[in-house]
Amino acid sequence: MESSSLMSEGISLMLFGMGFVFVFLTLLVIVTSLMSKIIIKYEKSAGVLPEDGVPSPSTFIPHHETNAPLQAEADDKTLISVLTAAVHKYRSRHK
Amino acid sequence: MESSSLMSEGISLMLFGMGFVFVFLTLLVIVTSLMSKIIIKYEKSAGVLPEDGVPSPSTFIPHHETNAPLQAEADDKTLISVLTAAVHKYRSRHK
Amino acid sequence: MESSSLMSEGISLMLFGMGFVFVFLTLLVIVTSLMSKIIIKYEKSAGVLPEDGVPSPSTFIPHHETNAPLQAEADDKTLISVLTAAVHKYRSRHK
Amino acid sequence: MDQIIRLWHNSGLYQMEPGQAVMIAIGMLLLYLAINKNFEPLLLVPIGFGGVLANIPGAGLAEHGGILHLFYTVGIESGAFPLIIFMGVGAMTDFGPLLSNPRTLFLGAAAQFGIFVTLMGAVALSAFGVFDFSLADAAAIGIIGGADGPTSIYVASKLAPDLLGAIAVASYSYMALVPLIQPPIMRALTTESERKIKMVQQRHVSHREKIVFPLLLLLLVAFLLPDAAPLLGMFCFGNLMKECAVVDRLRNTTHNSLINTVTIFLGLAVGSKLSADKFLDLTTLGILLLGMIAFSIGTASGVIMAKVMNKISTNKINPLIGSAGVSAVPMAARVSNKLGLETDPHNFLLMHAMGPNVAGVIGSAIAAGIMINYIAG
Amino acid sequence: MDQIIRLWHNSGLYQMEPGQAVMIAIGMLLLYLAINKNFEPLLLVPIGFGGVLANIPGAGLAEHGGILHLFYTVGIESGAFPLIIFMGVGAMTDFGPLLSNPRTLFLGAAAQFGIFVTLMGAVALSAFGVFDFSLADAAAIGIIGGADGPTSIYVASKLAPDLLGAIAVASYSYMALVPLIQPPIMRALTTESERKIKMVQQRHVSHREKIVFPLLLLLLVAFLLPDAAPLLGMFCFGNLMKECAVVDRLRNTTHNSLINTVTIFLGLAVGSKLSADKFLDLTTLGILLLGMIAFSIGTASGVIMAKVMNKISTNKINPLIGSAGVSAVPMAARVSNKLGLETDPHNFLLMHAMGPNVAGVIGSAIAAGIMINYIAG
Amino acid sequence: MDQIIRLWHNSGLYQMEPGQAVMIAIGMLLLYLAINKNFEPLLLVPIGFGGVLANIPGAGLAEHGGILHLFYTVGIESGAFPLIIFMGVGAMTDFGPLLSNPRTLFLGAAAQFGIFVTLMGAVALSAFGVFDFSLADAAAIGIIGGADGPTSIYVASKLAPDLLGAIAVASYSYMALVPLIQPPIMRALTTESERKIKMVQQRHVSHREKIVFPLLLLLLVAFLLPDAAPLLGMFCFGNLMKECAVVDRLRNTTHNSLINTVTIFLGLAVGSKLSADKFLDLTTLGILLLGMIAFSIGTASGVIMAKVMNKISTNKINPLIGSAGVSAVPMAARVSNKLGLETDPHNFLLMHAMGPNVAGVIGSAIAAGIMINYIAG
Numbered sequence A, B, C: 001m002e003s004s005s006l007m008s009e010g011i012s013l014m015l016f017g018m019g020f021v022f023v024f025l026t027l028l029v030i031v032t033s034l035m036s037k038i039i040i041k042y043e044k045s046a047g048v049l050p051e052d053g054v055p056s057p058s059t060f061i062p063h064h065e066t067n068a069p070l071q072a073e074a075d076d077k078t079l080i081s082v083l084t085a086a087v088h089k090y091r092s093r094h095k
Numbered sequence D, E, F: 001m002d003q004i005i006r007l008w009h010n011s012g013l014y015q016m017e018p019g020q021a022v023m024i025a026i027g028m029l030l031l032y033l034a035i036n037k038n039f040e041p042l043l044l045v046p047i048g049f050g051g052v053l054a055n056i057p058g059a060g061l062a063e064h065g066g067i068l069h070l071f072y073t074v075g076i077e078s079g080a081f082p083l084i085i086f087m088g089v090g091a092m093t094d095f096g097p098l099l100s101n102p103r104t105l106f107l108g109a110a111a112q113f114g115i116f117v118t119l120m121g122a123v124a125l126s127a128f129g130v131f132d133f134s135l136a137d138a139a140a141i142g143i144i145g146g147a148d149g150p151t152s153i154y155v156a157s158k159l160a161p162d163l164l165g166a167i168a169v170a171s172y173s174y175m176a177l178v179p180l181i182q183p184p185i186m187r188a189l190t191t192e193s194e195r196k197i198k199m200v201q202q203r204h205v206s207h208r209e210k211i212v213f214p215l216l217l218l219l220l221v222a223f224l225l226p227d228a229a230p231l232l233g234m235f236c237f238g239n240l241m242k243e244c245a246v247v248d249r250l251r252n253t254t255h256n257s258l259i260n261t262v263t264i265f266l267g268l269a270v271g272s273k274l275s276a277d278k279f280l281d282l283t284t285l286g287i288l289l290l291g292m293i294a295f296s297i298g299t300a301s302g303v304i305m306a307k308v309m310n311k312i313s314t315n316k317i318n319p320l321i322g323s324a325g326v327s328a329v330p331m332a333a334r335v336s337n338k339l340g341l342e343t344d345p346h347n348f349l350l351m352h353a354m355g356p357n358v359a360g361v362i363g364s365a366i367a368a369g370i371m372i373n374y375i376a377g
């Protein structure tokens, strides 16, 4: 490539690239803000997701095997064991 | 493939396949039952295997490396279970 | 290969190979001893490395994720260090 | 200015074809079902995401040189991923309940009936010109009724690679729908008194039996149906690692980081087969329909088999555990348990249902072997 | 005697060329920096060691048939390793701080200015005949300013494989030097009162927002810049696995054993590119120089952008967090925090700086996509 | 009816050749030894199972397109698996005992004598027409005496791929038999007073020495014997990761999930070489015989070397630790310890024996390098 052409290609890529980065991230700011507004509004009526998610039983990787460690882990959480009844109620409603 | 030939191939595969599945699993029932009988009889005189198996030392993956953590883990569990309260306190201060 | 040539090749490889193994390991003894001497001398003035090394923050695998377990681990260490004597006793009985 | 035009021409919006947009939406739907409705998330999250990635216009991720295509070639075309998963499943399977009551293998056999009826259905639809399935296609579709994801993927990769995306999605979706699909069929086919049958407590199975069983199964497969040897061989290997207890560190890695890693890349690779031109086709609808039929017939035949066995034996079986013969481990067994408790709150069927449940895994692997033997052999 | 002579002729000492000796010394230097000075040890230990191995005379580890060459072909040439690392980084990234204050994305955008100025610099040096960089080379060099190792490696493997060794070493070295390079620039560009600005406490970001964000980002990339889809797609996939909570076992493997394994082999494979004939070249000096410039300009533009935003908004931003826009997660954010505390011991900026910090990852992946689109597209 | 005949013709029973039946029995025997007798189960369970799978008639698992063949090509033919295992072994090796008493390296050197005598034996048997081993075959067989599985596999894959199955099986079997093979030899060659020698307590080795040692070893290899660089390079890399302490997360993965995963596939791949036509051969008997000789001579020369060293030095060495020079880490060291305690219940030799034990790993890797240099170089 000739040096002058290389220079002009470089300038073009610089302007164009920097411009695009800004356009893209500006759009991301806009859609993100919009998304947050919609979700916040939605959650006012629908409530938030449970903090830990609700990992489900899976047919693919049988859980009857992995329950034991999970159980042990759960035992550590003394607080949760206090709330067993409440959790059970919640799950039976959501399954 | 002509459609009539496809049909007959399909019927043939269905009958044949289902038949074979039954033959195979029937054989498996027979040999499994036989195996269980033999082993139960054998174990009456020879005794059963230890519940956890007998994991052995290995020259391939040196155990002097892995024994320590396993042992330590067991120790930790015992020790720590005594100290749950202290741990909780400590962690709540450091998180 | 003719059998006599094979024999002579074998003898040659045996002598040569065994010789080289000894030369190499002798050299290794020498440089290792030298290295140890230099380091011991150096550490007399400079001090030794901290026992656990100094694992550093990394930009590659963000540590703000792994800090929590590390903290917990550290806590365990603190707790266990109180009980060193007991642990040692226990291990000496079980190994 | 030229650059901006070129960028625009290279952009997704400019190049997007309607089919791709639909497929991205379907990928998002799978993610929604996986995350919000707990539809087999371990597979459908990677598959759904892979489906979205595969349909990004101009990115070519699922085409030659793309990363998803690479995962597909390395892992699925070679057969490695489904076989490794099968090894992992073997390392998690407990054959104790089956060994304590080997008769439950018949339930696992009966439930494979759905596979072959569906194959027949697919063939018939082709014969009548509704679809254009070859015998190999029909076989791969039938296997959906086996309710075993990796088996479906393995068979589809051998017999009908073009349909792999649709077959995998159908397979995992219906596995996720087990708690919805099975209960009505089970209720319709059983009387309340049958559902109340209490089964004899299971005998204790010795460690030695559990070690010998995978070897026995392997030998039987080796002698009778070598085409099932890859699937069942790896499965038995995993199970032997679990039971023999002397290679625990290998087994732990197998059923943790190894199976997890392979699951991620298997899912992404399956997603790469969700391209618009392959998936957006009446064929896919046919596959979904036939898969549902396969599943239902499998469930029904398991239940009916249990009833038949009760006619000829005094040692009664609760027919609710028959449905577990489709496999879908352990969800189908849980469904059996749930329906048992519904009728009689003291009738725990879970462990009894685990027998046919794991028998169903063997049964559909055998069925897969026969298909491959018959068609590709 | 012949044998001894042949052995001597095959020995490293006999075959060693000066360049190889120098490269072994450089590999050892990298190991020293990694181990003693904590220069990004997770990457520089494998890279340094790989560099030593690659330069052992006569061993041919980095040549066709050698093990390092194999790792390079399988992992880097195919693009797999950097993309898997990006998935792992996604599985560790928390977009909470960014979502609570999306404006910080502008800081992440501004910090990419360094990339493009450096590209321009490399082009200019070539135009004036100092170096002989092509446009593709210049682009790959510029990306060093993105302060993202895997992005640099990915772009270099596509656009300038010959420079990959030097670019990767420069990239990780400067990331390690963040605490030395950034503070003087940050101090020079801010007044004490600016550094004392206290930022509003961040709002709580809901779980649902965090789940939707990676999908939103993916769609935007898919629509606008498909060339960034491999990098950001895998990144978003990792992040979705983290946030959706239903595939925790996959996510745990991803950000533990999977990313660790890939890091080891990525490092060794990069090391294979540290051969004397490629690395011992004035070009490498140019790359190191330009990389440093890229880094500095990126830092400066992030800070300046924050000051500009303060001119037009009442919700003030502490300009110290602007420098975190170069990414180098989380070290750059820690530097911001440290300088904040230096000026006012009660001004904790860490969480505020995490926003631009992760925005910088997105920003440089976008910049990478544009480079690839412009040059290879 | 045709179908049934075809199925029968495709069945294992119909196609089974006597050799395959014997090999399946041998595979089962290996599984029995591994599981019931604790013969190196981590390797012999996968190898034995792989051997069974490889000999299923008609399944073609070890032939082109089969999954075991794939594992072999990808992992062993490329050299990757043994080298990764060596990296993992490095990450588990503690050079402290060796560094505190470097003279024990001589014991590790002496124990390699078995390798070369056996090579000579194999050559002689060929010269006299008993077998038909080439020089390369003889070298690969000799390495069995190194008592290092991955080294044996690596050398065999380079020099004698056809013999790989038999060599690997012999190697791991004899390593498992260390507690049976070594004690009689050790007792025969030592007097009771020698066995009672108490060794000086080991000096404390500083962290810095442990970090520098793998680099020193690497440089020595690089300068003198590049052909040993792949094996010892990966070994030193693993060890450096262990000692440098700044990459603990990489090291943990290396010596857990990575080495476990590779061990599984390495074992299966080795099993694929246990096909009847390669293994059921007088050659295999020859290999087993020669391997046993190699092992015994190695043990003896280690012990004798210790006695020689005692003649010329005042700082006495208990000759029981000489046998640990064959490597077989850590079993050989345990055998030394056990025999020490037998003679004097207060004479703990374990840590002293770890020095020659790890020296033996280095020694046989050097011997391997020479073989490759001499034959393939």
Ligand code: NA
Pocket: D145, D146, D147, D148, D325, D326, D327, D328, D360, D361, D362, D363, D364, D365
């Ligand atoms: Na099934």
Ligand code: NA
Pocket: E145, E146, E147, E148, E325, E326, E327, E328, E360, E361, E362, E363, E364, E365
């Ligand atoms: Na960046």
Ligand code: NA
Pocket: F145, F146, F147, F148, F325, F326, F327, F328, F360, F361, F362, F363, F364, F365
């Ligand atoms: Na050895």
